[in-house]
Amino acid sequence: MELVFGNTLHTPTKDEYCMFLATGAALRSAELGRQVGAAIATDEGEVIAVGTNEVPKVGGGQYWTGDEPDYREFVMREDANDKHKKGLLMDLLSRLGEDKWLSDEKRKIDPIQLAEQAQDPRAAPAISEAHLKYLIEFMRAVHAEMAALTDAARRGVPTAHSTMYVTTFPCHLCAPHVVAAGIKRVVYLEPYAKSLAMQLYPDSVAVDQPDTLQKQVPFEAFIGIAPRKYIDLFTMLRRKKDGRVIEFARANAKQRYSESPEAYMAAETVSVGALQTAIEKKQLMIEQQEFVYDESRNP
Secondary structure, eight states, rough: TTTTTEEEEEOOOOHHHHHHHHHHHTTTOOOOSOOEEEEEEOTTTTEEEEEOOOOTTTTSSSSTTOOOSSOHHHHHSSHHHHHHHHHHHHHHHHHHHHOSSSSSHTTSSSSSHHHHHHTTTOHHHHHHHHHGGGOOTTEOOOOOOHHHHHHHHEEEEEEEEEEEEEEEEEOOOTTHHHHHHHEEEEEEOOOOTTTTHHHHHHEEESOOOOOOTTOSSSEOOOOOOOHHHHHHHHHHHOEEEEEEEEEOOOOGGOOOOOOOOOOOHHHHHHHHHHHHHHHHHHHHHHHHHHHHHHHHHHO
């Protein structure tokens, strides 16, 4: 609160500093789905390694802008994970058709078209929400946590007893590697609904629960100045006058930073109104699409 009102004598905590570095690493990712960053640090806040989710490159590391050739996914023009998930769905529907588990009407449809229909929430709401869409095993990118660990390994830097900061909660592919690398604590910024880490590794992962006996690796939600406000709030103002520190006086404090000129409740009212408008537009669009779809079937 004092930072917001101009007290620049506060400096970042170790968690705030390291999460800011993890966020910086995330921003170099060109992945089509999301940008994720990770940073590994000692108890003293000394950074061991950073990583981002990006396609691996022969010789070590991951592709950077300017590399030739460049095989990142946006260059290849498709998301490999989405492509393979669609292929799995096509294969499953085709086999269900062969075993006559599908209706005669569905079995007559081309598998590619049938798979597209199955992914359409209007045509197949139940199938489109199947857990199949949560598969993450076919990503070409090295995940940020693994990138940080392999970066440390290439340089011969031990990661045991260190803390990992990651912008997104670790997935169930990264969690066992984090545990096996000896990381003693994980701090995450955003949740990740697709992660099954807690269900698959209840013996070694404790989510948002203090583990006083240290039998599990605690995965803790980040608390502090968010990375997107880090520069705004930690950039110093004038700190001295005539060689003496300018003391922060709460009685004379002025708000230094404001994202919106409106009061909180007024801003919330505006946001709710915008959300309602967006919902109504989306509903109208769906109704119009359904009308066109019905007209095409029943001219």
